[in-house]
Amino acid sequence: MAAVKPLLETHGLGRSFGGLRAVDGVDFSLPEGETHAIIGPNGAGKTTFVSLICGRVAPTDGRVVFDGKDISLMPAHKRVRAGIAYTFQITSVFANLTAFDNVALAVQRQLIDDHERGLSSRALTEHGVDALQKVGLGDHADKVAGNLSYGHQRLLEVAMGLALRPRLLILDEPTQGLSDSEIENFIALVRQIGEEATVLLIEHNMDVVMALAERITVMEQGRILAQGAPAEIRANQAVQQAYLGG
Amino acid sequence: MTRLTPSTKSIALHVGVVLLLLALNFLLPEYHRGVFARVLVLAVFAMGYNLAFGYTGLLSLGHAMFFAAGLYGAGLTIYHLEWSVWPAFGAGLAAGVVVALAVGFLALRTTGVAFMIVTLMFAQVFYLMTLYFTTYTRGEEGLVLPQETRVLGFPGGVLDLSDPSTRYLVALSLFAIVLAAILFLVRAPYGRSLIAIRENEERMRMLGYDVFANKLMAVVLSGLFCAASGAAYAVLFGYVGSGFAAIQYSILPLLWVLVGGAATTLGPLIGTLFMFYVIDTASSYTTAHLMVVGLVLIGVILFFPKGIIGTVRERWLPWLP
Amino acid sequence: MAFGPYFLLATLEGLVTAAVLSLIALGLSLVFGVMRVVNVAHGEFYMLGAVLAWWVASLFGGHPAIGFMVALVLSPLVVAAIAFVAERLVLSRLKYEPEATIVATIGLLYIIQQLALTFYGPEARPVEAPFHYRMQLPWFGYSAYKLAVIGFSIIMMLATWFVLTRTKIGLIMRATQFDRETAQAFGIPVGRVYAGVFALGAGLAAVAAVLIVPIQQAHYLMGHDPLLLSFIVVIIGGLGSLRGTVLAAVLIGLSDGIISMFFSPTLAKMLATLAVAMILVFRPQGLFGAAAR
Numbered sequence: 001m002a003a004v005k006p007l008l009e010t011h012g013l014g015r016s017f018g019g020l021r022a023v024d025g026v027d028f029s030l031p032e033g034e035t036h037a038i039i040g041p042n043g044a045g046k047t048t049f050v051s052l053i054c055g056r057v058a059p060t061d062g063r064v065v066f067d068g069k070d071i072s073l074m075p076a077h078k079r080v081r082a083g084i085a086y087t088f089q090i091t092s093v094f095a096n097l098t099a100f101d102n103v104a105l106a107v108q109r110q111l112i113d114d115h116e117r118g119l120s121s122r123a124l125t126e127h128g129v130d131a132l133q134k135v136g137l138g139d140h141a142d143k144v145a146g147n148l149s150y151g152h153q154r155l156l157e158v159a160m161g162l163a164l165r166p167r168l169l170i171l172d173e174p175t176q177g178l179s180d181s182e183i184e185n186f187i188a189l190v191r192q193i194g195e196e197a198t199v200l201l202i203e204h205n206m207d208v209v210m211a212l213a214e215r216i217t218v219m220e221q222g223r224i225l226a227q228g229a230p231a232e233i234r235a236n237q238a239v240q241q242a243y244l245g246g
Numbered sequence: 247m248t249r250l251t252p253s254t255k256s257i258a259l260h261v262g263v264v265l266l267l268l269a270l271n272f273l274l275p276e277y278h279r280g281v282f283a284r285v286l287v288l289a290v291f292a293m294g295y296n297l298a299f300g301y302t303g304l305l306s307l308g309h310a311m312f313f314a315a316g317l318y319g320a321g322l323t324i325y326h327l328e329w330s331v332w333p334a335f336g337a338g339l340a341a342g343v344v345v346a347l348a349v350g351f352l353a354l355r356t357t358g359v360a361f362m363i364v365t366l367m368f369a370q371v372f373y374l375m376t377l378y379f380t381t382y383t384r385g386e387e388g389l390v391l392p393q394e395t396r397v398l399g400f401p402g403g404v405l406d407l408s409d410p411s412t413r414y415l416v417a418l419s420l421f422a423i424v425l426a427a428i429l430f431l432v433r434a435p436y437g438r439s440l441i442a443i444r445e446n447e448e449r450m451r452m453l454g455y456d457v458f459a460n461k462l463m464a465v466v467l468s469g470l471f472c473a474a475s476g477a478a479y480a481v482l483f484g485y486v487g488s489g490f491a492a493i494q495y496s497i498l499p500l501l502w503v504l505v506g507g508a509a510t511t512l513g514p515l516i517g518t519l520f521m522f523y524v525i526d527t528a529s530s531y532t533t534a535h536l537m538v539v540g541l542v543l544i545g546v547i548l549f550f551p552k553g554i555i556g557t558v559r560e561r562w563l564p565w566l567p
Numbered sequence: 568m569a570f571g572p573y574f575l576l577a578t579l580e581g582l583v584t585a586a587v588l589s590l591i592a593l594g595l596s597l598v599f600g601v602m603r604v605v606n607v608a609h610g611e612f613y614m615l616g617a618v619l620a621w622w623v624a625s626l627f628g629g630h631p632a633i634g635f636m637v638a639l640v641l642s643p644l645v646v647a648a649i650a651f652v653a654e655r656l657v658l659s660r661l662k663y664e665p666e667a668t669i670v671a672t673i674g675l676l677y678i679i680q681q682l683a684l685t686f687y688g689p690e691a692r693p694v695e696a697p698f699h700y701r702m703q704l705p706w707f708g709y710s711a712y713k714l715a716v717i718g719f720s721i722i723m724m725l726a727t728w729f730v731l732t733r734t735k736i737g738l739i740m741r742a743t744q745f746d747r748e749t750a751q752a753f754g755i756p757v758g759r760v761y762a763g764v765f766a767l768g769a770g771l772a773a774v775a776a777v778l779i780v781p782i783q784q785a786h787y788l789m790g791h792d793p794l795l796l797s798f799i800v801v802i803i804g805g806l807g808s809l810r811g812t813v814l815a816a817v818l819i820g821l822s823d824g825i826i827s828m829f830f831s832p833t834l835a836k837m838l839a840t841l842a843v844a845m846i847l848v849f850r851p852q853g854l855f856g857a858a859a860r
Contacts, residue, residue, distance in 0.1 A: 105439065543671065547671050
């Protein structure tokens with residue numbers, strides 16, 4: 001984790017909804033290869049912050065820099081193709097399509113841009129099945145996504161993100177609603193993903209955060225309250241106050 | 247291998263349908279062959295509509311303008327410029343694509359109810375244009391293309407398009423080409439993208455898709471097929487009139503697709519055929535065929551929202567494309 | 568005649584159009600505002616109102632005012648009842664899903680049109696005006712009945728406004744519009760409110776139709792143009808905004824009258840429709856929408 005060039009930076013990034021400053025002038029920097037967690041109480045602006053990064057929400061001020069390029073004005077779909085994948089907080093797989101089709105949608109988009117391989121039906125099947133197997137859904141390829149269990153739908157969501165071969169994968173509360181055993185598998189999965197990609201994780205479950213994050217950012221009221229390694233965050237007075245009702 | 251079987255089955259089915267229609271040319275009595283020729287041409291219209299409405303989820307109330315663009319593109323060039331059928335057909339297609347591009351570019355900025363009304367209004371403008379330029383179009387009364395202009399030139403001979411058998415076979419050829427194109431399209435990755443856009447636009451955006459561009463492409467392809475139907479109608483049946491640009495001709499493809507089954511490849515044909523014969527049968531008892539259209543629309547949307555082929559797919563044949 | 572008298576005449580005619588159009592569009596807007604239903608059959612309710620008015624008026628002999636007055640009461644009531652039944656039988660079963668309801672109201676349009684053609688016939692028939700007084704203006708005489716139409720429309724609109732904003736019925740309607748589920752939880756019979764609103768919308772169109780038949784004749788295809796025009800009005804005024812609807816109706820009615828004096832009516836319609844489509848594309852909240860909300 002030497003000081004490499006950051007993959008993602010934000011400079012004074014902000015967003016207001018009416019009079020409310022949901023995200024308030026955030027300066028943030030994420031080195032390539034890091035698995036980073038964002039935590040904070042409800043309404044701290046975590047989801048809005050990552051939405052600004054992936055382009056679902058337009059910023060009112062500030063800049064987003066990805067891989068050295070200013071992407072503040074880039075539409076969301078182009079950011080995805082530049083390498084930023086976002087998995088939704090509320091599961092939003094295509095319920096009427098099969099699990100394979102869900103992943104294939106991500107794969108084919110990625111293959112269209114991959115000029116070496118190109119979009120062939122063989123590559124499509126190969127990569128699709130591969131992405132499903134990575135998250136352990138290899139046996140469910142032909143099942144209609146809406147009929148999968150909730151835990152499996154969450155995994156499918158991650159598989160779609162993975163199939164985009166992102167450089168930065170944003171996971172928005174991925175373990176919400178999962179059982180303990182599912183969470184354990186999930187931690188192993190994210191660890192594996194973290195070896196290839198940079199991961200930005202919003203998470204409430206502190207066990208998951210402590211198990212995965214190399215560094216943690218704590219947000220409160222649209223601002224960064226603290227930042228550091230897990231041990232530092234655990235020891236931080238201000239964080240304890242924010243969480244324990246200061 | 248399991249993934250291959252349904253695809254072989256569906257290709258066999260579609261080839262079978264085309265062969266059956268080919269056989270009907272020699273089996274059907276004269277009157278019914280005429281009806282079928284008309285149905286085949288209009289089923290192309292319905293298939294084009296289905297691409298936008300059924301697969302992509304764009305409920306347009308203005309597709310008459312694409313059909314009419316093809317109709318007038320071919321008809322006017324034949325009537326006034328004395329073009330032969332091939333280039334006139336091409337002019338019809340070009341007109342359809344241009345109109346679809348322009349309308350799609352504007353209308354796709356809206357969604358839902360606004361999209362329906364905007365398309366309805368653009369189509370109304372097109373309809374009023376056909377009335378306004380009545381010097382060239384003769385408005386509601388329309389133009390009759392002389393029989394000698396309706397011949398299709400080939401290297402080594404010509405086909406008289408007013409001959410019933412030729413007309414049927416040309417209509418079937420167009421139908422088969424468009425059916426194959428649609429079948430290919432919806433089984434290709436692009437078709438999967440369109441369906442996914444219908445299901446959840448926001449998710450598609452976050453998978454890196456330019457949703458607007460994909461929808462625009464769908465509208466243009468839809469417009470192209472509808473224009474092909476209109477252009478073919480002009481040269482095969484020799485009549486071009488404002489009535490085809492009026493609102494009824496935006497509603498009819500919606501009706502046919504709903505009855506046959508939205509987002510199915512064969513639904514548009516079945517729906518068009520079914521409605522033609524329902525109205526035909528009703529007409530022998532009553533002149534109130536508008537009533538039949540109205541009742542079927544309400545009946546289908548209330549009790550049968552998936553249409554004929556859609557219901558068959560749901561109950562018995564899940565592999566139907 | 569010089570420009571001035573022409574302009575005055577066009578303005579008066581435009582005001583009559585605006586008055587009638589406001590009533591029709593108000594009905595359409597009400598239905599869309601409360602139920603989020605685009606009623607494509609709205610023009611047919613208008614036509615039905617006119618046809619029924621002719622039928623009622625033809626039953627009464629004597630002074631034309633008698634038949635007219637009875638028609639003015641009876642025709643809107645019958646149309647409202649028909650709309651009520653249609654809403655209960657069809658729209659409510661579709662759960663007000665926007666696309667399904669549009670398809671269903673298109674079906675309704677065809678059915679009503681066909682019934683009118685079958686039972687009323689293809690002829691255009693006039694209803695005699697309740698009175699024939701002509702007001703003498705400096706340049707020309709003008710029908711006092713037309714001025715009465717303007718007056719009556721204003722009264723109807725004020726009455727509707729009063730019901731919507733000052734009575735319990737209006738409160739219930741606005742509550743339903745604001746949040747359907749909460750309204751239901753508070754014991755408001757949402758289904759009946761919807762049916763009532765749909766009937767009221769159709770009834771307003773029928774009132775407009777009765778007012779217009781002494782000026783224009785009743786015909787089974789007469790619903791088409793008012794439908795498009797009232798769509799235009801509702802869109803320009805902002806979908807679901809009543810104040811915007813009335814403002815837009817005056818704008819459209821006046822410009823329609825004035826434009827069609829100087830341009831061919833087809834060209835006028837073409838340009839107006841195109842302009843409105845563009846408004847919907849680039850300013851979907853309508854020209855007055857933002858201000859009225």
